[in-house]
Amino acid sequence: MNDLMIQCRGLSKSYRKGATVVTPLEALDLDVPKGEFLALMGPSGSGKTTLLNLLSGIDSPTQGSLVIAGEEVASLSRRQLTAWRARHIGYIFQLYHLVPVLTAFENVELPLLLSDLSKKERHDRVSAALELVGLGDRIHHTPTELSGGQEQRVAIARAIVADPPLLVADEPTGDLDRAAATRILDLLRGLTRDHGKTIVMVTHDAKAAAAADRTLHLEKGQLLENACDVS
Ligand SMILES: Nc1ncnc2c1ncn2[C@@H]1O[C@H](COP(=O)(O)OP(=O)(O)OP(=O)(O)O)[C@@H](O)[C@H]1O
Numbered sequence: 001m002n003d004l005m006i007q008c009r010g011l012s013k014s015y016r017k018g019a020t021v022v023t024p025l026e027a028l029d030l031d032v033p034k035g036e037f038l039a040l041m042g043p044s045g046s047g048k049t050t051l052l053n054l055l056s057g058i059d060s061p062t063q064g065s066l067v068i069a070g071e072e073v074a075s076l077s078r079r080q081l082t083a084w085r086a087r088h089i090g091y092i093f094q095l096y097h098l099v100p101v102l103t104a105f106e107n108v109e110l111p112l113l114l115s116d117l118s119k120k121e122r123h124d125r126v127s128a129a130l131e132l133v134g135l136g137d138r139i140h141h142t143p144t145e146l147s148g149g150q151e152q153r154v155a156i157a158r159a160i161v162a163d164p165p166l167l168v169a170d171e172p173t174g175d176l177d178r179a180a181a182t183r184i185l186d187l188l189r190g191l192t193r194d195h196g197k198t199i200v201m202v203t204h205d206a207k208a209a210a211a212a213d214r215t216l217h218l219e220k221g222q223l224l225e226n227a228c229d230v231s
């Protein structure tokens with residue numbers, strides 16, 4: 001058995017913008033062992049979100065190989081990719097992306113509505129996920145009735161409710177104060193330590209990156225270790 005969750009080889013992504021071609025990722029290699037909490041830093045526009053979108057099968061590479069949990073993702077059809085994503089990926093966004101008219105419980109239940117779980121099984125899974133993120137008592141509140149930190153915890157519960165092995169997080173603490181951010185980072189750490197999740201987290205915040213096992217810097221299409229360290 002391969003103990004890598006992610007293996008990228010020569011991964012490139014280009015976008016055409018009118019007459020010009022932008023290539024945020026160029027022949028990138030990346031290995032992420034199962035259970036690692038990896039932080040990804042880099043200037044604005046360096047391709048961090050692009051990389052998360054490739055890792056999660058939302059977007060497809062222009063070139064190269066991307067093997068996740070032993071599967072060559074680039075070779076899947078669109079339909080296969082959708083099913084694959086539902087089983088393997090939890091996506092956590094900076095601005096939560098919760099449905100405003102639904103309660104915390106209903107937001108977390110959403111990814112399970114496509115599964116063949118019974119209502120009772122869905123209820124148990126959603127309750128467990130909300131309990132895990134420390135929101136067991138606020139399940140009937142809508143997003144506007146929650147703080148930013150609580151909204152992000154609902155979003156994390158939604159990302160883990162289907163029990164995917166890989167979580168990708170795009171600046172999950174970017175909009176939070178330090179105390180709420182620390183709580184989210186502790187939660188993410190617990191998901192790797194106690195639940196074996198692999199996490200790739202984009203952040204601009206060196207303190208957030210310090211919570212991860214390893215930090216890589218994306219610059220000019222390449223991943224570098226310790227690129228911005230001045231110490
Ligand atoms: N769908 C798209 N079509 C065209 N160009 C795109 C698309 N998505 C991203 N880009 C371009 O690719 C580059 C990388 O964008 P990306 O969003 O990955 O950067 P980022 O590192 O996440 O930046 P930020 O820190 O500001 O979120 C940018 O030049 C951007 O304009």
Ligand SMILES: [Mg+2]
Nearest residue numbers: 048049050170
């Ligand atoms: Mg981004």
